[in-house]
Amino acid sequence: MRRTERLFAIAEYLRGRRTGVTAEALAERFGVTIRTIYRDLDALRDASLPVGAERGRGGGYALDRSYSLPPVNFTAREAALLVALGRFAINTRLLPFTDTLECALDKVRAALSTSAQRELLTRLKELSFHGVPALPSKKAVRVAVERAWFEQQPLRITYVDGNFIESKRDVRVEGVLMDRHETRVDTFEPATGERRHFRLDRIVHAEVLPLEPSQRPG
Numbered sequence: 001m002r003r004t005e006r007l008f009a010i011a012e013y014l015r016g017r018r019t020g021v022t023a024e025a026l027a028e029r030f031g032v033t034i035r036t037i038y039r040d041l042d043a044l045r046d047a048s049l050p051v052g053a054e055r056g057r058g059g060g061y062a063l064d065r066s067y068s069l070p071p072v073n074f075t076a077r078e079a080a081l082l083v084a085l086g087r088f089a090i091n092t093r094l095l096p097f098t099d100t101l102e103c104a105l106d107k108v109r110a111a112l113s114t115s116a117q118r119e120l121l122t123r124l125k126e127l128s129f130h131g132v133p134a135l136p137s138k139k140a141v142r143v144a145v146e147r148a149w150f151e152q153q154p155l156r157i158t159y160v161d162g163n164f165i166e167s168k169r170d171v172r173v174e175g176v177l178m179d180r181h182e183t184r185v186d187t188f189e190p191a192t193g194e195r196r197h198f199r200l201d202r203i204v205h206a207e208v209l210p211l212e213p214s215q216r217p218g
Contacts, residue, residue, distance in 0.1 A: 020060030
């Protein structure tokens, strides 16, 4: 996650909470050091975001309660279903882009009033989904695949096939196919002109490549 994306994600995470969160918890959530979190919080303050520190039990860093953006009119019922389904997708690895999904769920929570958030917590305790988790994949690979797909950039992957033979390929991500057991990346390989699916759990390394001058817009 690039710094600008992380700053926005931290702001959304704080906005979605009615209690403070410690720097340690933020560092763990976003996979950075505590010192980096302190710098990020300073940057948010410099951008006029009202981040303050609350002492005592349940304290930590929080946005001023008067701070808000234009509301999204989710009911607690609607939010509960969205959050529960999002959690199911994360827990079963159905959707590989878990960081992006977590940010989206934070925004759903942030759109609710305090009373609706309390109702949301109650409904979530009453909702549960069960399924067979998909095969695990590396976080760095998932992040690279997501970026290449949404930003339409070429991707270099290192793939291990069923015979344990490793190969490197430069591909363009065309889509992602998901079921209960496997996630497959639908790609087009310019060098061969072929379209092929690669199992996400068998991609051991992925790197987003810069666009060639002829591929850049405008």
